[in-house]
Amino acid sequence: MVFSTDASSSSYSLPTESTPLLTRSHLSSQPKTFANVFIAVVGAGVLGLPYTFKRTGWLFGVLTVFFVALLTYHCMMLLVRTRRKLDALGFTKIASFGDLGDVVCGPLGKFAVDVMIVLSQAGFCVSYLIFIANTVANLLGQSPGSRIFLGFKPKTVYIWGIFPFQLGLNSIPTLTHLAPLSIFADVVDLGAMGVVMVEDVMIYLRNTPSLELFGGLSVVLYGLGVAVYAFEGIGMVLPLESETADKDKFGKTLGLSMGFIALMYGTFGVLGYMAFGQETNDIITTNFGKGLVSGLVQIGLCINLFFTFPLMMNPVYEVAERRLSKGRYTLWLRWVIVLFVSLVALLVPNFADFLSLVGSSVCIILGFVLPALFHLIVFKGEMDWKRRALDGVIVVVGVLLGVSGTFSSLVEIFSVKV
Numbered sequence: 001m002v003f004s005t006d007a008s009s010s011s012y013s014l015p016t017e018s019t020p021l022l023t024r025s026h027l028s029s030q031p032k033t034f035a036n037v038f039i040a041v042v043g044a045g046v047l048g049l050p051y052t053f054k055r056t057g058w059l060f061g062v063l064t065v066f067f068v069a070l071l072t073y074h075c076m077m078l079l080v081r082t083r084r085k086l087d088a089l090g091f092t093k094i095a096s097f098g099d100l101g102d103v104v105c106g107p108l109g110k111f112a113v114d115v116m117i118v119l120s121q122a123g124f125c126v127s128y129l130i131f132i133a134n135t136v137a138n139l140l141g142q143s144p145g146s147r148i149f150l151g152f153k154p155k156t157v158y159i160w161g162i163f164p165f166q167l168g169l170n171s172i173p174t175l176t177h178l179a180p181l182s183i184f185a186d187v188v189d190l191g192a193m194g195v196v197m198v199e200d201v202m203i204y205l206r207n208t209p210s211l212e213l214f215g216g217l218s219v220v221l222y223g224l225g226v227a228v229y230a231f232e233g234i235g236m237v238l239p240l241e242s243e244t245a246d247k248d249k250f251g252k253t254l255g256l257s258m259g260f261i262a263l264m265y266g267t268f269g270v271l272g273y274m275a276f277g278q279e280t281n282d283i284i285t286t287n288f289g290k291g292l293v294s295g296l297v298q299i300g301l302c303i304n305l306f307f308t309f310p311l312m313m314n315p316v317y318e319v320a321e322r323r324l325s326k327g328r329y330t331l332w333l334r335w336v337i338v339l340f341v342s343l344v345a346l347l348v349p350n351f352a353d354f355l356s357l358v359g360s361s362v363c364i365i366l367g368f369v370l371p372a373l374f375h376l377i378v379f380k381g382e383m384d385w386k387r388r389a390l391d392g393v394i395v396v397v398g399v400l401l402g403v404s405g406t407f408s409s410l411v412e413i414f415s416v417k418v
Contacts, residue, residue: 030253033244037233037257040240042189044127044305045230045359046265047283048352050272054280056223057214058273062266068227069262073255075371075394076237080250082375083238095242097235097370104374114319116366117235121316122341123358124232128305128312129345130354131283133158135298138286156346162306163342169310170317170338173329188304192285192297193268199288200271209277221405222356222412229359230265231258234367235315282352313337353412360405369398 053061082104083094091103098117101109137143137154149157215223237254244250272284281287285301288294316337321330348354372394380388 029245030249033240033250033253034257034260036236036240036243037254038261040236041231041233041258041261042264043124043230043232043308044131044301045226045232045355046193046268047131047285047301048226048355049230049265049269050276050280050284051282051352052223052226052356053269053273054212054278055215055219057212058270059213060215060220061223061227061269061273064223064227065230065266065269066262068224068231069258069265071394072228072231072234072367073258075368076234076254076258077251078371078375078391079234079237080241082371082378083241085378094238096238097366100238100374101370104377109374113366113370114323116362116370118316118319119362120232120235120358120366121312122337122344123354123362124312125309125341126345126348127351127354127358128309129159129162129342130155130348130351132162132302132305133345134283134351135285135302139290139295139298141290159342159345163338165306166309166338166342167335169307170313170334171331172310188300192301192304193264195293195297196284196288197268197271199294200275203275204271207275207277209274209279211274211277221360221401221408224401225356225358225360225364225405225409226352227265227359228363228367229355231261232359232363232367234371282350313341348413350413353409357406357409357413360409361402364398364402364405369395369402372398 049061049065056064079097079100083100086094086100086103094100094103098110098113101113103109105112133155136158140154142148142154146154148154241247241250244253272287273280276284276287279287285294285298288298313334317334320333320337321327324330324333372391376388376391376395383391
């Protein structure tokens with residue numbers, strides 16, 4: 001165990017993954033903490049849940065969502081307890097997941113967290129571009145395989161079409177100017193989910209398609225990957241706990257919020273699958289017709305993700321600029337990263353398949369393996385064998401699931417869809 005007193009004091013003057021969007025003048029109440037957890041966790045991954053439930057079966061999908069929610073909550077609390085233990089030992093400058101890794105495992109721990117954060121955040125943004133391009137094509141009635149401009153497919157045209165605008169947005173050096181966009185994005189998310197669920201119920205009452213309870217063992221890893229992606233938000237748990245007024249109640253508030261999110265995810269996934277059955281698309285909103293309400297929901301979600309892109313990329317820039325340009329704002333580096341993310345989005349054919357890839361690989365390591373490993377290292381001399389075994393099982397099983405799930409997702413992505 002590397003407990004370096006210098007490890008937790010690097011680059012605090014720079015925006016990091018722990019930097020809030022808006023400067024807070026006082027600590028958060030329990031309701032505000034509940035809302036902040038909701039905002040940190042809920043994202044575009046929910047839109048792929050109905051398709052995932054089609055693949056896994058609705059009952060297995062629901063059970064997977066609640067299992068992942070419980071495990072995510074457990075690992076979030078492992079991080080909180082580990083930080084509190086180190087704080088009691090005099091390490092008081094641990095503001096983020098990366099700082100915790102630095103104190104526990106030295107530069108290697110910091111590097112591991114940095115890599116996982118870069119891959120996960122960039123992966124989220126790849127999925128945003130795929131969603132925007134596919135949704136715009138659906139709104140305009142263009143099939144994915146059609147050629148609409150100079151022989152290029154709709155997805156290619158729309159991703160390159162928004163590329164210059166993303167270069168501009170991602171050139172903004174401070175998160176403060178982007179904060180209002182986060183509020184807009186959260187309002188749109190909630191409104192869109194509400195409209196989609198109402199539409200799902202109405203469509204199901206008209207069609208009542210046949211549904212499967214369990215899709216078979218071959219899709220277990222797929223469903224797990226998407227669920228893990230949908231609950232990714234562990235990088236924000238330490239900053240949120242720091243901003244909570246009553247820290248003794250943080251665990252209860254976090255648990256209530258995660259439970260509410262799991263219930264909402266399960267309901268959203270089931271209703272979407274119930275409405276369209278085996279015709280459920282990888283992005284649920286593309287199943288709806290060309291009505292005014294459906295069109296507005298899809299446009300709103302596209303605008304939401306368009307402006308959320310630079311917010312989600314900020315931790316990537318923080319890591320890249322800290323490691324490659326000594327913490328200085330570097331425009332060309334940001335543009336190169338945006339270009340790379342856009343190129344990856346062009347290569348990925350399916351929205352939900354990519355969610356499973358990101359969830360099965362980096363999100364499992366970041367969300368489960370590293371928290372359990374750090375907790376085991378710090379508390380190994382104080383825990384009984386059962387708790388040590390639990391941490392060890394999470395680490396080992398997490399690594400095995402990460403490797404096998406990544407392979408399974410890559411096979412899905414690159415297989416020929418008949």
